[in-house]
Amino acid sequence: MVPLLLALAAAAIVIGVVVHVGHTLADELRPPRAPNGAGTDGIGAAAERRRFLRLIGISAVGAVPATILPVALRTHGDVAATAEEPARGPGGRVRQWTMIIDLRFCDGCQSQGTPPRCTTACIEGHLAPEPMEWIQVFEQELPGGGTQFIPTPCLQCQNPPCVNVCPVGATFSTPEGVVLIDQERCIGCRICMAACPYDRRFFNWSDPPVPPEALLADYSPDHQVPATRGTVMKCDMCPDLARAGTLPYCIQACPNDAIYYGDLEEDIATNGRSVVAVSKFLTDNQAYQLKEHLGTKPRVYYVAGHGQAVGRDPYTTGRLPTEWPWLRRVEGARVWNR
Amino acid sequence: MEPVTDYRRRLEEATVRPALGVSRGFWVLVAGLLTVIAWGLYAWTTQLHDGLIVTGMRDRIAWGLYISVFVFFIGISHAGTLISAILRVTKAGWRAPITRIAEFITVVALVCGASMIVVDMGRPDRLANVLIHGRWQSPILWDVLAISTYLTASLVYLYMPMIPDLAFFRDRLAGEVPRWRSRLYRMLALGWRGLPGQRTALLKAIGILMIVIIPVAVSVHTVVSWIFGMTLRVGWNSTIFGLLFVAGAIFSGIATLVIVMAVLRKLYHLEEYITEKHFVNLGYLLAAFTLIMMYINASEYLTTGFKLEEGEEFLFRQLFLGQFAGLYWFYFLGGLAIPGLLILVKRTRTIAGVVTAAVLVDLAMFVERYFIVISAQRVPLMPYVPFEYTPTWVEWSIFGAGLALFVLIIAVFVKVFPIMAVWEIVEEHEGTHAEEQRLASAEDRL
Numbered sequence: 001m002v003p004l005l006l007a008l009a010a011a012a013i014v015i016g017v018v019v020h021v022g023h024t025l026a027d028e029l030r031p032p033r034a035p036n037g038a039g040t041d042g043i044g045a046a047a048e049r050r051r052f053l054r055l056i057g058i059s060a061v062g063a064v065p066a067t068i069l070p071v072a073l074r075t076h077g078d079v080a081a082t083a084e085e086p087a088r089g090p091g092g093r094v095r096q097w098t099m100i101i102d103l104r105f106c107d108g109c110q111s112q113g114t115p116p117r118c119t120t121a122c123i124e125g126h127l128a129p130e131p132m133e134w135i136q137v138f139e140q141e142l143p144g145g146g147t148q149f150i151p152t153p154c155l156q157c158q159n160p161p162c163v164n165v166c167p168v169g170a171t172f173s174t175p176e177g178v179v180l181i182d183q184e185r186c187i188g189c190r191i192c193m194a195a196c197p198y199d200r201r202f203f204n205w206s207d208p209p210v211p212p213e214a215l216l217a218d219y220s221p222d223h224q225v226p227a228t229r230g231t232v233m234k235c236d237m238c239p240d241l242a243r244a245g246t247l248p249y250c251i252q253a254c255p256n257d258a259i260y261y262g263d264l265e266e267d268i269a270t271n272g273r274s275v276v277a278v279s280k281f282l283t284d285n286q287a288y289q290l291k292e293h294l295g296t297k298p299r300v301y302y303v304a305g306h307g308q309a310v311g312r313d314p315y316t317t318g319r320l321p322t323e324w325p326w327l328r329r330v331e332g333a334r335v336w337n338r
Numbered sequence: 339m340e341p342v343t344d345y346r347r348r349l350e351e352a353t354v355r356p357a358l359g360v361s362r363g364f365w366v367l368v369a370g371l372l373t374v375i376a377w378g379l380y381a382w383t384t385q386l387h388d389g390l391i392v393t394g395m396r397d398r399i400a401w402g403l404y405i406s407v408f409v410f411f412i413g414i415s416h417a418g419t420l421i422s423a424i425l426r427v428t429k430a431g432w433r434a435p436i437t438r439i440a441e442f443i444t445v446v447a448l449v450c451g452a453s454m455i456v457v458d459m460g461r462p463d464r465l466a467n468v469l470i471h472g473r474w475q476s477p478i479l480w481d482v483l484a485i486s487t488y489l490t491a492s493l494v495y496l497y498m499p500m501i502p503d504l505a506f507f508r509d510r511l512a513g514e515v516p517r518w519r520s521r522l523y524r525m526l527a528l529g530w531r532g533l534p535g536q537r538t539a540l541l542k543a544i545g546i547l548m549i550v551i552i553p554v555a556v557s558v559h560t561v562v563s564w565i566f567g568m569t570l571r572v573g574w575n576s577t578i579f580g581l582l583f584v585a586g587a588i589f590s591g592i593a594t595l596v597i598v599m600a601v602l603r604k605l606y607h608l609e610e611y612i613t614e615k616h617f618v619n620l621g622y623l624l625a626a627f628t629l630i631m632m633y634i635n636a637s638e639y640l641t642t643g644f645k646l647e648e649g650e651e652f653l654f655r656q657l658f659l660g661q662f663a664g665l666y667w668f669y670f671l672g673g674l675a676i677p678g679l680l681i682l683v684k685r686t687r688t689i690a691g692v693v694t695a696a697v698l699v700d701l702a703m704f705v706e707r708y709f710i711v712i713s714a715q716r717v718p719l720m721p722y723v724p725f726e727y728t729p730t731w732v733e734w735s736i737f738g739a740g741l742a743l744f745v746l747i748i749a750v751f752v753k754v755f756p757i758m759a760v761w762e763i764v765e766e767h768e769g770t771h772a773e774e775q776r777l778a779s780a781e782d783r784l
């Protein structure tokens with residue numbers, strides 16, 4: 001509201017200046033009055049010149065584009081935020097959510113004979129429109145042949161290229177270290193999609209195909225339901241579930257317990273079955289991050305592997321394609337390919 | 339040499355002619371352009387109704403033709419700055435008859451380019467958010483700032499040197515044109531009477547503006563390049579992008595100016611003022627820029643291609659051998675090599691030759707914008723099959739409407755405003771005239 005008023009005020013000032021310049025210019029340029037005698041001609045010309053110059057100066061000020069004034073006048077940052085208070089650990093310190101994905105346990109749900117459960121559960125939990133896979137299970141070749149599966153949520157970068165480029169502060173980092181998107185503010189410029197080096201952002205190219213119950217949800221950037229056309233979405237790391245003491249949908253659904261979720265401050269994480277000390281777990285298993293050399297500082301860590309801990313043969317390739325289980329309940333939905 | 343007054347009278351008549359009377363051909367042109375624009379608007383309404391799903395863009399290539407066209411238009415807007423500011427600063431006298439056209443191309447191209455951004459937005463209804471919530475840290479805000487500054491500055495810069503000519507129109511066309519136009523000229527001429535004080539003030543103001551506008555123009559296409567250069571994408575993540583874009587902008591700006599000049603010259607018989615010399619001089623500039631572009635391309639592709647970091651190989655293959663090879667080699671051969679040769683070879687260094695070169699350059703620069711925007715996004719960031727982007731009819735229609743709008747505004751402008759800076763040309767002519775007389779009398783004395 002305040003910036004809007006400032007914008008109006010700025011526009012008014014600029015218009016005022018322009019009108020004033022117009023008036024004065026018209027006055028100034030009226031032919032000089034009858035000469036009062038010899039010598040006044042030169043003085044008149046000089047004065048006239050001075051006045052004209054002053055006018056040009058004023059018009060140059062008037063030419064400062066009005067569009068930028070509200071931004072220029074703003075002193076505080078204006079970035080979207082969630083309404084929720086950040087979760088705090090025992091010492092009162094804000095939780096720093098983190099995720100560790102142990103690839104030794106991930107077989108792309110080949111053993112289940114289903115599409116990757118994490119992906120499906122996330123889709124169901126968020127009523128995510130087809131074809132968004134907020135956590136997408138990529139299949140990558142291994143150096144010696146065979147493949148591994150890499151479940152890839154948004155990596156919650158701590159130097160997030162997507163947040164850095166957003167023109168309206170619609171995508172933002174929370175105190176908990178999570179990157180969220182305010183779909184009520186996003187203007188759909190998609191520069192964040194161009195900037196994300198992991199291709200973790202998805203766009204609603206049309207009215208998103210969502211089941212009717214999505215429309216009943218209370219919107220918040222924490223869970224992004226209901227989806228709206230012309231805005232960007234991605235994995236939100238489920239901070240609302242974490243605050244409520246539950247694990248994200250993807251982790252709950254993983255039959256192999258391959259994904260851990262936790263708090264870097266308290267140095268603790270769980271996959272729903274066992275609890276580990278994050279720092280020790282990362283070090284002992286030589287955890288890494290995706291594309292570390294880019295300097296994006298992801299909050300999501302990986303432990304290298306190809307499902308060997310759950311008996312997967314790396315030479316058995318392929319997984320079942322993702323399904324949007326609620327899609328058949330949506331009538332006349334318009335879907336698109338990625 | 340004929341007396342200056344005769345020269346002036348003929349020049350004035352040549353300038354006034356387009357503003358008097360409208361031919362049938364003109365209406366046919368306007369009707370044609372309006373049809374194209376109407377079709378584009380129809381395409382846009384389908385897009386507004388269904389969303390960006392009607393375009394060929396998807397998550398993995400999220401910027402397409404619209405952004406390429408935006409970059410292209412902002413590029414040709416550099417025509418005005420180069421001709422009117424740089425040539426004015428360097429006191430290149432021959433520029434006088436073409437400055438007005440150049441400055442006008444700037445303004446129109448900026449308007450057309452900026453509208454492409456609105457078309458590309460997923461939520462055009464939230465445009466105001468950019469003002470309400472704008473963040474300085476975002477390259478998009480830099481673009482908004484730079485382009486709006488450039489637009490205001492070039493409007494002022496178009497208008498100021500036009501004041502004396504508007505006053506001339508006011509006096510010359512009184513009674514011959516409809517009342518609203520007389521009133522328009524009177525208002526815009528600001529009571530100009532050519533008094534010495536007014537002249538000095540005007541010259542001073544122009545002098546300040548022409549210096550100010552050069553850095554503004556350079557900054558504009560630099561920050562346009564930075565909406566790409568500020569990402570970590572292979573193909574965009576380059577420090578040379580600002581330079582590449584600014585050079586390309588001036589390059590395509592000159593080409594567009596040559597084309598518009600050639601058309602106006604033919605239509606309104608301005609052969610006496612816009613001469614072969616103008617085309618050849620601009621042709622030399624074009625030739626110089628073909629070399630600059632080649633140099634920048636070589637620096638960019640050699641330094642990245644030598645090292646072949648992750649993803650670069652994919653980019654190079656699709657650019658030079660695969661997918662985009664046709665476009666790339668058209669750009670390189672048709673847009674840089676051949677135009678350069680056309681101008682450097684004496685036999686083709688004619689008006690026809692330079693215009694051909696200019697058309698090729700504009701086509702090539704459009705193609706270049708396109709493959710720069712698309713090819714980098716086609717490099718897969720994760721292990722997946724690359725996405726294929728093809729613009730849909732909606733995108734082509736809106737692009738066509740953009741071009742039609744560009745031509746339409748110029749056509750209308752030509753009918754209402756003085757297309758040549760009469761007073762500057764006369765001054766220039768007087769200058770050469772006096773110089774010749776001085777030389778002649780010097781010879782007499784010898």
Ligand code: SF4
Pocket residue numbers: 165166167168169170171181185186187188189190191192193231232
């Ligand atoms: S698309 Fe939305 S979230 Fe992404 S940069 Fe633009 S405004 Fe920000």
Ligand code: SF4
Pocket residue numbers: 153154155156157160161162163179195196197198199200201234296
């Ligand atoms: S992975 Fe992409 S979307 Fe997620 S925080 Fe990093 S840059 Fe942003």
Ligand code: SF4
Pocket residue numbers: 121122123125134135153154234235236237238248249250251
């Ligand atoms: S953390 Fe939540 S939003 Fe992210 S992939 Fe898992 S379920 Fe989906």
